[in-house]
Amino acid sequence: MLECGRSNFNESSKLISLFLAGMFEVFFAHIRERISLNEEEEATIKTYLTPKKLRRKQYLLQEGDVCKYFSFVEKGLLRSYNVEDKGAEHMIQFAWEGWWMVDIFSFLTGEQSTYNIDAIEDTELLMIQPHSYEELMLKVPCMERYFRILFQNNIIAKERRLISSISHAAEEKYLNLVQTHPGIIKRIPQNLIASYIGITPETLSRVRRNLASKK
Amino acid sequence: MLECGRSNFNESSKLISLFLAGMFEVFFAHIRERISLNEEEEATIKTYLTPKKLRRKQYLLQEGDVCKYFSFVEKGLLRSYNVEDKGAEHMIQFAWEGWWMVDIFSFLTGEQSTYNIDAIEDTELLMIQPHSYEELMLKVPCMERYFRILFQNNIIAKERRLISSISHAAEEKYLNLVQTHPGIIKRIPQNLIASYIGITPETLSRVRRNLASKK
DNA sequence: TGTTTTTCTTGCCCTTTGTCAAGGTACCGG
């Protein structure tokens, strides 16, 4: 896979190699912000990743299945959520360019997931499986460091969301979200945002009306 | 520090060594559940840890200070919380035997903390400072793995708390907490538990009365 | 471009939770 730099490439394989290079662009930019890698390590990492495309509304994981992929979003937008007995959906996470998506519990333990993951927009992913995840960190030890740093930052983000959730009323929770993720608002339907902050779509609509009239 | 196994120990230094061994008991048990260590590595790790005792109500961190310690609870019980302008406290985390406590954002960035951390019970800690934290992982690489695994599990726990928080009504949130941390209820005052799940002490009191009458 | 589906807004009413205040209970420290 991905043997670049050979001399007898024709025009079409140049296009393929360009396509493949583009495929990892966001991914390695993200990693290089956190750790440094040499070319050999980059090449090794690539062999552990499986690219995949998802169309809008397509599922990556359904409740009851085991989460077999830790997925990096190169392009597009995913959501994870669970569904109550009564049918209500609760947004757990969104992931767009530069974010990972997974049910980490199911991924690590192999137990059935209670989450659903699907695509809000057409999406391009790089996926890694549980055994590859473990093996990659043994083969390329600095990836252990990368994931440790990734998780540190995720804990900070989750802790902030949690504080907002237990501390504030609907309006403040919404303003908080707009502030921390200004980009989110334009790409994600309002009813999903409402669910993400734990209020109904009607309440969010009213909150936004009040905010608009205040200004 | 901690050079054990010398032949000329007298009675009193035996007592000291026993005391010091007890001091790390919970800590190494916790680590050994996640990774394996040889004696040399254990000895190295010990040199990075500072023991500390806190009395009930004593502060480990106050809002506005920088969080200079990543603290492991050997014995006792800590809480972290922040305080609103109006004076309301919001519990962020509890930590008892086998848990770490820190404002990880402030610890990693050196920026001022918005958290307070204090002791609910008399507490014994093992603390590590930011530069030691980074250095330890370089000297004992499997500690990088340990923290990666620790953070993975913390993410799972935080995600569950978050789902409970955005999905459920007061009663369900309380039952959820009782189920995931049965031990918590006995040691932590009810008003702090209420704050932890984002409801008022009055509401929690009513929830508990309803639950008691249902049975 | 027209049609269908999804998403958003609004009004009305009801439930849940918060607020304030008072009184009781348990626990801690001298």
Place this chain on the structure above:
DNA sequence: CCGGTACCTTGACAAAGGGCAAGAAAAACA
């Protein structure tokens, strides 16, 4: 053992948010 502080419970009322239903607006699709 006694007094004070912290904690818990209860009631009455207020406010915030949820549920339902209908219609408007926007987006997707063919």
